[in-house]
Amino acid sequence: KDEIEPKGGVKSFYTVQEERMEQAERSVLISCPSKTNEKKFMKYLSRHGDINKCFFYESYGTYAVVEFAHKESLTSLHQGTAIPSVNHEAAVPFKSRLLSLKNTGSLDQSSGQSAPLCQPQTTVPMNDLILRLSNESSIDQQISSLTEMHQLTEENVCLRYLVCSLLKDIAAAYFPECKVRPFGSSVNGFGKLGCDLDMFLDLDGISGRSLKKLKAGFSLEYQTKRSASERAVTQSILSVIGECVDQFGPGCVGVQKILQARCPLVRFAHQPSGFQCDLTANNRVAMKSTELLYLCGGLDWRVRCLVFGVRCWARSHSITSSIPGAWITNFSLTVMVLFFLQRRTIPILPTLDYLKELAGPLDKCVIDGNDCTFVSDVSKIRLQDNTETLEQLLQEFFEFYGSFAFNRMSINIRKGREQNKSDVSPLHIQNPFDASLNVSKNVNATQLERFVGLCRESAWMLQQREFNAPPANGAAGGTKAPWGLAALLSPSVSQAAGVKS
C-alpha cells in the first residue's frame, strides 16, 4: 500500500507546494537528441553545479528535466547558452529555461549509443488496462493497481511544477513578485497521468503591499493604469501574458485568450511537456477547493483509490468527457465520492464543518465574503475506525447513488448530509465554499439518468458470482475474461444498462 499513501505525509498543502515551486525554480527543461548518453550529459551539465535530480521522457522528441542544487547554476548555464542562428528562418530571441542540446561531432554516433531510459508520462490504453486488471486476484487489488497505474508519478508532478515555473518567468517579467501555482487535479492527489494543468497566477505578493503612512509629508506611489474592476485588471494581465505566450513562448501552441469567461483564462498546449494548460488569475477559491481535496485524499488511503476507480469507470462509459458539456465533471464526481464516504455508517471522512471547527487562527480564510476556513494541520483530525474494504465501498457507492433521491435532495459535503434542494437542476452539489452555487449546474436530466442507470447496473454486476471473483477456469497463462473492476470498465456494462454513450 506504500505507493498509494499520499506523498506529502503530514506536510500541509502549501508547504508542499512552496517546496516544489522552489525546486522548479532551480530546474531546466532540455530537448535532447534521441540518443543522448546519460552519463556524458550529466557530466556536461554538472560543470554548472551539483544536480539534484535528472530524468528523461518522450514528448514530440526526447526531453530531460534537470534540477540543480543551487539557483546560481542557472546563471552559469545561461552564460553558456547561445541564441540559435538559423538559416532561412528568423528566431524570437527570448531566453527561457527551455533549452536544446546540440551534439556536434560524429564521435558519438559511431559508438552505438543507446537512448536514455524514459519515464512514462501517459496511462496505458483502456484495453490494456482491462487485461492487466483481469490478472489481479481481488477487486481490492484491482482498484489499488488502477490507482498505481493512473496516479501522477513523481516525475510528472515535477514536470508540472516546472511548466508553471516557466510560465512564471513570463509573468514575472512584469510582476517580479508573482507566483504561478498549479491547482486542480495536478496537485489535489486525484490527478491521472495526462490530465490538464490548471495554473493560477498569484499576484498577492504585489498588490497586498502598502507602506506605513507617515503622519504628514511626502510619499511616493507608482503611477498605474486604472480599471473599473478587478476583473478588468485580470483581463488586461491575462491578455498580455497570452500574447507573450503566443508570440514568444517556445513550444506553446494553440494559444486562446478566453477573457470573457466567468473566470477569464488563457488556454494553450505546451508541446515540450505534452500538457494542455489553463492559466487563470484571481481564482483563490479554486486553490482552496484543491487544498480541501488534497487534505481529504490524505486522510485515508481508500479515498484516492475509490476516486480513481470511480473516475475511471465514469470515463470508460463517457459519463465524464474531456470536452465541456452537460455531463458530470471529474470535480463533481470527486465531491460525490467524498460525500459518499462521509455518509458511511462509520464515516471515513469528516464533514467540512468539522474541519472548520478544528481550524487555527492562521487557517482563517475569507474569499469574496465566503468563509473558506478549514484546518491545515492534519494531525488535529480524529477519524473513526471504519474497516470496510475497497470492494465493499465500490459496491456501496453504486448502490448509494443508484437509489439517491436526486429529485429532492442536494449533496452537501459541508454538513456531510443531504439537504432539500434549493433549485431545479437535476443534479445539485452544493459548492463547499459558496452555499448559493451548484457545482453541477451544467448537468442535464439525461446525463444524470445515464449515471444512475450505470450505477444500478454496476451494483448488480458486482453482486453476480461470475463478475465478482476471478474466473477459476481461465486458460493457464492466457487472458482471463474481464471480471470485477475490469468488467465494470468494459462496454458491456453500459449496453446492459441500456444506456447509449
Place this chain on the structure above:
Amino acid sequence: KDEIEPKGGVKSFYTVQEERMEQAERSVLISCPSKTNEKKFMKYLSRHGDINKCFFYESYGTYAVVEFAHKESLTSLHQGTAIPSVNHEAAVPFKSRLLSLKNTGSLDQSSGQSAPLCQPQTTVPMNDLILRLSNESSIDQQISSLTEMHQLTEENVCLRYLVCSLLKDIAAAYFPECKVRPFGSSVNGFGKLGCDLDMFLDLDGISGRSLKKLKAGFSLEYQTKRSASERAVTQSILSVIGECVDQFGPGCVGVQKILQARCPLVRFAHQPSGFQCDLTANNRVAMKSTELLYLCGGLDWRVRCLVFGVRCWARSHSITSSIPGAWITNFSLTVMVLFFLQRRTIPILPTLDYLKELAGPLDKCVIDGNDCTFVSDVSKIRLQDNTETLEQLLQEFFEFYGSFAFNRMSINIRKGREQNKSDVSPLHIQNPFDASLNVSKNVNATQLERFVGLCRESAWMLQQREFNAPPANGAAGGTKAPWGLAALLSPSVSQAAGVKS
C-alpha cells in the same frame, strides 16, 4: 550665437546618444501636486542619493524629471514606493519609473506655497512668433531668434531620452540586452519643441550573439519561436510590446499597432511627457540618416538656422503638415536645404561621397546591402570659407527652388549635384542610402507647384524694400508691421502667390 551651436561639440552622434541614454537610466519621472515646494521635494528625494539634475514642467499636471548620480538610488527609491490602493477602482500593479508624489498633511497648504518654475515644452503660437520676430533688427537676427525659440531645449531632450528609457524597461522585461534609441528630429539637431518622438528598438545586443563552437561534443541553445522572416519576428515583438504599453503603460493612451506597414510600428501618446510616440524595430537606415543630419547640422551653425527658418515658413503655409499625405515632409525639406547648401558657389556642406571617403575602418556600415558608410569624426572634415549671411542664404534658397528644373532633375546629396530623374514622380529626392528610392515619392504635382509658387513669391518679397528691413516709422513701443522672416510667415504671402492652403 552660442546657443545655436550644436550641443555635442565634436562628440560623435553615438557617443552623445550613449551618454544620454545612460543618464536617462538613472532618472525618474514624478507627477507632483501643482504646488510643490522645490527645496523640500529635493530634500525628500535626496535621501536616496545625490541628484544630478532636476526640473519641472507642465503636461496634464505638473511633472518633475529627476536624474540621480548613481543607479543604486533607484533601487532605494523603489523600496520606498507603494502600489496605490484606490477606492472603487482597480490598478494594474506594474512598477515603472513613472511615480506620483503625494503630499499628506495640511501643513504645506497653509504656508502659501508657490508652484515650482516650469520649463516650457512647447513653442509660442504663430501670431506671437510673428510679433516677436518683427521686433528684431535684422533678418539674420530673426532667423537666429526663431531657431532659439523653436529648437529643443536641454530639458526637452532629457525628457525624450527618459521616455525612451521607460519604454526600454517594458521591452527589457523580455529582452534584457535591448536598447531603445531615439532617432529622427528628436536627436538630429533639427527638432522643434513638440515634434514627435521616433524610437528604435535595438535588439542587436542579443541576436548578434553566438558562442565559439567547440570542435565536438555538447552545446546548449535556447529553444525559440521560429518565424518565416525577420519582418515576422519584428511584428511579433512589436505586437507584444504594443499590448504591454496598452494594458500596463501608465499614461500611455491611444495605442495603435501598425504592424502591416512597410516599417511596422507601435504608435501611442505618452501623456506625462506630452509626446506622440512611434516605436519601430529593425530600422537601422533611419538611425543612419539621423546621424547624417546630426553631422551636417553640426558642421556650420547656419545649417540648423536655415533649416528651422525654412521648416517654419513651410509649416506656416501648410506646405508641410502633421498628418501624412501628398505633401512634402520635414525630412524631405531638410534634405532640400542640405542640397542647396552643397550647391553654393563656395559650398557650405560637403557631399555625402566626400564624407564617405573620409570614413575610417570603424565607420564602415552596410545595411541590407546598401553602403551607409560615412565619417563619424567631424574633425577630419575640411570646409571651404563661405561667408554668406543667413539673409542671403534664405533669399538664395527661394530663388534656387523657385527655378529648379524639378521636371527633369533629381536632388542628390550623395553627389551634391542634380542628376537626370530616373522616374516620373513630380519631386525626386534620392534616398542618400538607397539610390533606388525616392524620399519624396508621396509628393504630387499640386503640392510641388504650391511649394515652387511660394518660393518665388517669398524670393520676390525679400527683394522689396518694405519687407526686407524693419519699418523705420514703427510706432514707438508699439507693434511693428511684420517684415522680413515675420512677413514670410504671414498668410499674405500665400495669398499673394495665389496659392490655396
